[in-house]
Amino acid sequence: MKKITLTVASLLLAGVLFSQEYTPPAAAKTALKSKYPSGVVDEWYDEEDKIACYFEDNGMYGTAFFTTKGVWINSEFKVTADDLPESVLNTANTKYQGYDIIDATKFEYPQQVSYTIYIYNAITDGDLAVTIDTAGKVLKEEDLNADDTFE
Numbered sequence: 001m002k003k004i005t006l007t008v009a010s011l012l013l014a015g016v017l018f019s020q021e022y023t024p025p026a027a028a029k030t031a032l033k034s035k036y037p038s039g040v041v042d043e044w045y046d047e048e049d050k051i052a053c054y055f056e057d058n059g060m061y062g063t064a065f066f067t068t069k070g071v072w073i074n075s076e077f078k079v080t081a082d083d084l085p086e087s088v089l090n091t092a093n094t095k096y097q098g099y100d101i102i103d104a105t106k107f108e109y110p111q112q113v114s115y116t117i118y119i120y121n122a123i124t125d126g127d128l129a130v131t132i133d134t135a136g137k138v139l140k141e142e143d144l145n146a147d148d149t150f151e
Contacts, residue, residue, distance in 0.1 A: 027070025087136035
C-alpha cells in the first residue's frame with residue numbers, strides 16, 4: 001500500500017511540476033511587445049536552447065523565438081496565398097506555372113523576410129517547397145517528392 005501511495009504522490013507531484021506555466025525572461029516579453037505591439041500571447045515555452053512564444057498579431061498566428069537571454073531570433077507566421085506579397089505571387093505564377101499554392105509560411109529574421117510556399121502540380125504530381133524573398137528572388141527550392149519512399 002505504501003508503494004501505491006508513493007507512486008500516486010509522485011505522479012501527482014510530477015503533474016503539478018509539468019503543468020506549471022513557463023515564465024520567460026522580462027527581456028523576451030519586452031522584445032515581443034516592441035516587435036509586435038498588438039500581439040496577444042497564447043503561451044511561452046522553454047525549448048532548452050531557445051524560448052518560443054505562440055501568439056496572435058492582427059489576425060495572424062505565429063511563433064517568435066528568442067535566445068535564453070530574451071533576444072529575438074526570428075518569427076514564423078502561417079499565411080494564406082492572399083497574404084503573400086505581389087512579388088512573391090508573381091514569382092510563383094511565372095516560374096512555377098501549373099502549380100497551385102497549397103500552404104505558406106512567412107519567416108521574419110533580423111536582416112530578411114521570406115516566404116516558403118508549398119506548391120503542387122496535379123499533372124506531374126510534383127510537390128515543391130520554394131522560399132522566396134520579398135523582392136521575388138527564389139532563395140531555395142526543395143523537391144518534396146525526392147525522398148518519397150512510400151510509393
